[in-house]
Amino acid sequence: MVAVPAHAHGAQRFLTLEAFRRAGITVTAMINEPSAAGFEYTHRQGRTLNSKRTRVIVYDLGGGTFDASLVNVDGVDHEIVGSLGLNMLGGDDFDAVLADCALDEAGRRLEEIDLATYVRLLDDCRDAKEHLFPQSRRIPVEVDSQPVTVQVEDFYTRATPLVEASLRAMAPLVEDLEGDAPLAADIAGIYLVGGASGLPLVPRLLKEEFGRRVHRSPYPAASTAIGLAIAADDEAGYSLADRLSRWFGVFREGDAGSTVSFDPILGRDQPIPDHGDLVITRRYRAAHNIGWYRFVEYTEVDPSGEPRGDIAPFAQIVFPFDPALQAEGTDLEAIPVRRTQGPMVEEHYAIDENGIVRVRITDLTTGYTRTHAFSRPLAEAA
Secondary structure, eight states: OEEEOTTOOHHHHHHHHHHHHHTTOOOOOEEEHHHHHHHHHHHHHGGGOOSSOOEEEEEEEOSSOEEEEEEEEETTEEEEEEEEEETTOSHHHHHHHHHHHHHHHHTOOGGGSOHHHHHHHHHHHHHHHHTOOTTOOEEEEEETTEEEEEEHHHHHHHHHHHHHHHHHHHHHHHSOTTSSOHHHHHEEEEEEESGGGGSTHHHHHHHHHHGGGEEEOSSTTTHHHHHHHHHHOGGGOOEEEOBOSSEEEEEEEETTTTEEEEEEEEOTTOBOOSSSOEEEEEEEEOOBSEEEEEEEEEEEEOTTSOEEEEEEEEEEEEEEOSGGGOSTTOOGGGSOOOBOOOOEEEEEEEEOTTSOEEEEEEETTTOOEEEEOOOOOHHHHO
């Protein structure tokens, strides 16, 4: 049983599974990291849950990513209401801030040191950061063998915008925790997990914002692993209903290739099946000789429904609607797109239990099909 960041896209999920397969390890399930940490919260902080407060927000600040998930809890049954996050925010960014502070104290500029020296400085800053306590006042580090001392409050002042960025990212899940919004009354607490949440600045700022309902895991770097162990124990009886954390859609060409439109296919609130596949199909009559499909996974949408935020390409499929172009070896990309009466076409989308999407497009008249699914090389599969 393994875990991935909630905002990992399909390729990242597949490569994680493939890495375990190549190592000879059988993966029985893949769970999003904050979803697993939600199990640890229920196990450790169950007293905070009652008939009026049935939800918890898992605040997961790891080494390179930030995720927040809103979990609805009914005994041992967990349902993910939604997940938000930042794929480029994590403990590494705090290390870089501390390194900048150390360089300033040493009177040095980043351009003056080589890469190897900077990597050593980052390692030194990471170690120093991980040994900070709420009572710490000074941080000793070395810059190119030169000892320097950074004041903790100077470091915290520079690092505060990073924590504030995480709060803005999770804001839609919170909806005024201390106010009168319906969601607020349901929230039992915000649970801090992930190695970077161990920095004393993080709980300090969250408690200033949300008060006593902020709880920190006693083992922030191990919370996900503890949750996975709970999930793997059949006798514990825990269950999870998770959702996609990214939207999935496709750019299509129209008007004989002169325009491009975007079509959202799956919302990030789409449930993930606990076993087997969840299938969604669309049927329509093609209006061109060739269809260009450019599929993407994305984390945000603008008011017009266009993809924004972290956009990850999923696949490009060029599909011949004209039967004369369906012969193997036809260079479809060299053929101009033109409007014409086309066949009935079916788009088939399958979501597996790991949150990975497969796409199949079929000409329902000829049976011609094109599929995109993450898979290992054919030579290995054989």
